[in-house]
Amino acid sequence: MTDLLDEPVTAVRRPESFEEFVVATGDRMLRTAVLLTGDRHAAEDLVQSAYAQAFSRWRLVSRADNPAAYTRMILTRLFLSDRRRKRVRELPLLAGADAPTASGDPSLRLSLVDALGTLPPLDRAVLVLRYFHDLPVAEVADQTGLSESACRTRASRALARLRTHFPDLADEA
Amino acid sequence: MKLPDSLDDAVSDVTADLPALAVASRNQGLSIRRRRRALAAVGAVAASTVLAIGAYALVPGLDGDDDRGVASNLAAPDISGPPSGATAPITSHGVAAALAASVDEVADGTFGRFQGDVSEGEGLAALLFRPDTGSGPAGQVFVNLQPVSMAGAAPYTCVGYLTEYISDCSTRQLDDDTTLRTYREDGDTEIGAESQRVVAEVIDRARRLRVIVYAMNTNPWVNGEFRDQAVLTTEQLTEIATQPWWSRTRLPVEYVEAGERLDLYEG
Numbered sequence: 037m038t039d040l041l042d043e044p045v046t047a048v049r050r051p052e053s054f055e056e057f058v059v060a061t062g063d064r065m066l067r068t069a070v071l072l073t074g075d076r077h078a079a080e081d082l083v084q085s086a087y088a089q090a091f092s093r094w095r096l097v098s099r100a101d102n103p104a105a106y107t108r109m110i111l112t113r114l115f116l117s118d119r120r121r122k123r124v125r126e127l128p129l130l131a132g133a134d135a136p137t138a139s140g141d142p143s144l145r146l147s148l149v150d151a152l153g154t155l156p157p158l159d160r161a162v163l164v165l166r167y168f169h170d171l172p173v174a175e176v177a178d179q180t181g182l183s184e185s186a187c188r189t190r191a192s193r194a195l196a197r198l199r200t201h202f203p204d205l206a207d208e209a
Numbered sequence: 210m211k212l213p214d215s216l217d218d219a220v221s222d223v224t225a226d227l228p229a230l231a232v233a234s235r236n237q238g239l240s241i242r243r244r245r246r247a248l249a250a251v252g253a254v255a256a257s258t259v260l261a262i263g264a265y266a267l268v269p270g271l272d273g274d275d276d277r278g279v280a281s282n283l284a285a286p287d288i289s290g291p292p293s294g295a296t297a298p299i300t301s302h303g304v305a306a307a308l309a310a311s312v313d314e315v316a317d318g319t320f321g322r323f324q325g326d327v328s329e330g331e332g333l334a335a336l337l338f339r340p341d342t343g344s345g346p347a348g349q350v351f352v353n354l355q356p357v358s359m360a361g362a363a364p365y366t367c368v369g370y371l372t373e374y375i376s377d378c379s380t381r382q383l384d385d386d387t388t389l390r391t392y393r394e395d396g397d398t399e400i401g402a403e404s405q406r407v408v409a410e411v412i413d414r415a416r417r418l419r420v421i422v423y424a425m426n427t428n429p430w431v432n433g434e435f436r437d438q439a440v441l442t443t444e445q446l447t448e449i450a451t452q453p454w455w456s457r458t459r460l461p462v463e464y465v466e467a468g469e470r471l472d473l474y475e476g
Contacts, residue, residue: 058231066230067220076223083225084234091238099374101361109358113330148219168216178356178417181330195212204210 051098054091061104062087065111071164072115074153086111108169112161112179151201159194162187283320285313286471292454292461299354301325302468303460305334308352308422309471310464311452315445317341322430322474331355332457337428338440348440349428352449354457355419360412365390375408386415389451391443400427407439409446411455418457422450 051057065086069079090097090107100106152160158180165176166187177184199205286306297303305325312320318340325334332354337347365388367378378392390410397404405426412419424441427434441449454461 054235055228055231058234059227062225062227062230063223066225067223070220070223071216079223080225080230084230084237087230087234088237088241091235092241094238100359101370105361106359109356148215163212164216167212170213174414174417175358178358198212202210202215205215206211 051103054094054098057090057098057103057107058087061107065104065108068108068164068168069111069115071149071152071168072112072157072160074149082111082115085114089114109179112165116157116161116180148198148202151198154201155194155197158182159190159197162190163194163198166191285309285320286464286467288463288467292463295462296454296456296459297462297465299327299332299456299458299460300465300468301327301332301334302471302473303465304332304352304354304468305336305473306468306471307455307460307464308334308350308449309336310467311352311449312336312338312350312441315448316441318440319347321347322428323471324474325468330457338424340440343436343438345436346427346431346434348436349425350441351421351423352455353419353421354455355421356457357412357414357417357419360410360419363414364388365412367392383411383451386413388412389447391447393439393443400425400429401433401435403427403435405435405439407441407443407446409443409450411450416456418455420450420455422446 051060062083066079066083069082069086070076073079073082086107089110090103097103097106152163155163161180162176162182165171165179166173171179173184173187176182177187180187182190195205286309288306288310302325304327305323309320309323312318316338318338321337321339323334323336326332333352335349335351338350339347366380367390370378370390375392375394378390380391381389383389388411390412392408394406394408395404396402397406403426406423407425408421408423410419410421424439424446426436426439
């Protein structure tokens with residue numbers, strides 16, 4: 037089935053049913069959630085919650101210009117709001133100078149998903165929306181509630197931090 | 210190593226049990242619907258222009274406010290003069306007051322059942338409006354303030370837009386960044402075949418804002434009663450939707466203050 041996630045859904049491509057919509061978009065939605073949460077189980081919970089929200093207003097979502105983008109926005113907001121609630125309990129996974137890098141011992145080498153997990157949730161969301169979904173900065177700003185300049189700042193800072201683990205990382209598509 | 214490719218690679222082997230996900234999400238979504246109905250609250254987010262607020266909330270006649278069971282005998286919030294330019298953080302009450310005051314600017318009539326909600330980065334309000342002229346039930350008037358991304362990608366035209374549902378669609382470029390789209394959507398399956406909904410939508414890329422305003426010829430609380438026409442015209446709705454002070458985060462302080470004196474209908 038054609039992936040509906042990043043293409044505008046016109047009248048003729050509107051999902052026939054909620055089930056068809058989930059089948060068409062679920063894998064990419066889960067991948068997004070894994071990148072955001074860094075954890076498969078948390079990602080599955082997040083995706084299910086996002087789809088549940090979408091189903092609860094399915095009549096509206098199914099008629100949106102892009103139902104998948106709408107559901108992705110729900111997912112991003114759920115992730116960020118959940119992270120805000122948990123923020124006070126969070127401890128950094130890795131502390132700057134002690135963080136293993138790509139040039140260090142291979143056994144300590146971070147995966148990209150792990151490295152994303154070292155970033156603040158908002159930075160992570162900005163990177164995932166900007167570079168995994170290839171959204172324009174304005175749209176990333178909309179979905180994260182940041183200004184466009186704040187998005188650029190966060191993306192730049194987050195990339196710099198990722199490069200401490202992956203020195204060869206380039207941001208261009 | 211390019212970041213987009215690296216991100217793709219990092220999760221390329223992640224797949225979901227899609228049928229199970231659909232079933233679990235549907236069940237959880239049904240639970241959310243039941244809770245929402247139990248609370249009879251105003252819906253928080255509208256993806257498109259069609260949001261039947263509280264359609265399940267009350268049966269006609271329950272509150273005995275008038276002969277149609279719907280309070281619509283209130284005046285708009287008392288606001289003297291145009292907004293001063295000062296703003297305050299948006300509130301549920303404030304967006305309802307702003308909508309009422311805007312309707313009051315373009316039409317004469319009475320009001321009722323003010324509803325408002327600000328959440329998930331959106332603002333919405335609804336009210337019932339009974340024009341001084343014409344006959345029939347009060348009509349629902351509604352505003353939704355959304356992120357511009359909810360309008361999809363530019364250009365914002367009528368081609369392919371809700372083609373199964375709407376008619377009389379037209380667009381006009383107000384300036385380089387702002388598009389006005391108007392249309393009507395009749396025969397809402399939940400409200401009734403004779404229902405009319407007239408919509409004006411402003412998509413403002415510079416302010417990253419989508420303003421949707423609509424008016425109906427009926428409301429969710431009256432079963433099978435309709436006016437001949439929606440309670441506001443396309444021109445009146447356009448005047449409301451194009452007000453420069455609409456925002457998802459702040460409103461003119463006069464409306465926010467007036468909202469503090471407004472009783473919201475909780476359904």
